Amino acid sequence: MARITAGVTTSHVPAIGAALDNGKTAEPYWAPIFDGYAPSRAWMAEAAPEVVILVFNDHATSLMLDVVPTFAIGCADAYTPADEGWGPRPVPVVEGHAELSAHIAQSLILDEFDMTLINAMDVDHGLTVPLSLMFGAVDRWPVRVVPIMVNVTQFPPPSGDRCWRLGEALARAVASFPQDLRVQVWGTGGMSHQIQGPRAGLINRAFDTDFLDRMVGDPQSLRGITHLDYLREAGSEGIELITWLIMRGALGEGAVERHRFYHVPASNTAVGHLVLENV
Amino acid sequence: MARITAGVTTSHVPAIGAALDNGKTAEPYWAPIFDGYAPSRAWMAEAAPEVVILVFNDHATSLMLDVVPTFAIGCADAYTPADEGWGPRPVPVVEGHAELSAHIAQSLILDEFDMTLINAMDVDHGLTVPLSLMFGAVDRWPVRVVPIMVNVTQFPPPSGDRCWRLGEALARAVASFPQDLRVQVWGTGGMSHQIQGPRAGLINRAFDTDFLDRMVGDPQSLRGITHLDYLREAGSEGIELITWLIMRGALGEGAVERHRFYHVPASNTAVGHLVLENV
Amino acid sequence: MPDLPYDLADLHDIPGTTIFTADSARRAYHLHRFCMSLMKEENRQRFRADEAGWLATFAMTAEQRDAVLARDYNRMIALGGNIYFLVKIASTDGISVAQAVSTMTDLDVADYTAMMIAGGRTPQGNRSIKGGW
């Protein structure tokens, strides 16, 4: 039986990927960020997941122009890093786990989530930067990935509560996959940031640290945060935080914190990171 | 306030479109079918809807290869008839109602249906054949259309019950649109048919006539029909009937029957048709 | 996986019927890309002019390519194909859907058409392999 062993949340700022790809990780601006993830990389070597269900939002890369799904799941054998306007990131192709994807998709739809299945797509920094942060520069990613994409950009996204319940359904789906697999669920995006308009650069440290606290100590209370709350408090792009609720809904009530990191800024964004383990 | 005045269900067999487009409507094979819709065309002239919410399934035309949405809604200004392999049907471009589409999409997502929005697509016989049956050969379709697409082909489709509840949410969405509009909801596809494998040609008249009866007299009981029931009893393509449940869920409990028609065959398919009016 | 009011395994208990799944879609992805290429007249002409040549531009399996060349629809379906994609081949061939469909059955097109006019294939005995009902 497959089982969810741990959950990770992390920002996925594209500039972090660029800093990695261009060898700038030791520069004073970037060093604190990469240092902040060092314990997680050490922990990851121990945890050794076989599959990561990576929940993120596409940034007008493979979705959003013609097709805007609320919840989508990749069902391909592989996903190529996209050219987002400055050439593709020089990172390995992401190997999928098509059997697990198909199983999860089936289970979620039978559980009355109206998923969109994606049979072919390129993936952007929302998926590859978290892999880089957790695994560093590698020739081959040490995990296979089931990508789940959430619309957070075009109003209205799904509610935080719907995301939480998708996470719970995800846990049921994984638990019924017959093969033995160590599976992690990652929620990427956030924390507070806004990259549009005169209010750009908004950072709400109080909101972010409270959110991190509640992810660990009182996660159920996060389900009630409304779209309006996110937009007002965490910025128009901070609403990416709803991807974290899918991860948290998929993890057990009693998941314990293994690592936490918070830093401002990376480019326009507050970087937040949590490692939770099902015990 | 916009309101749903009536509902229509109909098969959307491509050969019916071809018969129309090639002037074969008076041939003995086709005449009974076109005669069967004549009262509906007369009724339609009276009913004069301004918008039709047309629920159908794409047949590997604009969806299903790269992207397989469970529920999708078109949000474009216009939809061009597709070339399905024998050139596009010689029928008018379908005008959308983008404002109403956007309103419905927003309302459905806030109502926790995980819709996929489609900003550009061509439309196949699933959408244009019902328009032809109800309006005949015209230079311009007399209605604007909000297309809603349901996956019925790749297992698992949404349950019949989920479709019914989508219909109920559709009614809430229409009722909250500020503009005065007479709106109809159509469910297209079915009735029993199978166009694959050694069992192809399956027709289940008893199942179909019972389904028609219950659409009028006991619609709630249809919510419990399972995927397996549809596939066994109505054929692998007969499961298109779940689109009818979206229409029925959107109509009032007391909707009354204005017209009914059932005929076997059109090509591989049993043709079923109902006109229901909210009174 | 949620509880269901039926056994998923019974989806394979329906005679002469293949359930199209995410796994089928993955196996047939390139076969289906070929089918969708036939939605343009220029590609239909290319295919008609050189069937094997046009097929070779798609990364489908040799079995899938051979099944297309043989117009063996049952085989295409066994290899993951779905009929809504595959009928675009019939349209390119200029035959009706019913004619293409008849080739998957025990009947020739005349007998198939006659069966349909007579009310279609009965569900009796065609619902369940193990039950025979």
Next chain:
Amino acid sequence: MPDLPYDLADLHDIPGTTIFTADSARRAYHLHRFCMSLMKEENRQRFRADEAGWLATFAMTAEQRDAVLARDYNRMIALGGNIYFLVKIASTDGISVAQAVSTMTDLDVADYTAMMIAGGRTPQGNRSIKGGW
């Protein structure tokens, strides 16, 4: 429409913030198609070689085209654009996202960067136009 725990109208009460909706997406569809064209190096080169010429191949409005030529991101957003599409223009220009973003604010890029290093723009007074909080 279901009942919501907040007033939808308040989405427009957030200072300096535009909510991207289905209506925006429709208005900006061709502008966004242009942005996505920049995901290929050959198209970036075409655009750099002849900005107006490449823009003319997309059915966007004259206002949208002029806003692109002027790199007026606030104007592009007012005309329906979403920043996730629009940053592909900044990437093509070889500038950082932060630099493009700074042009939408009251700060130049140096002051914007300094503000971010100092902890970012405060939410204080930036949450509600009518409330001023």
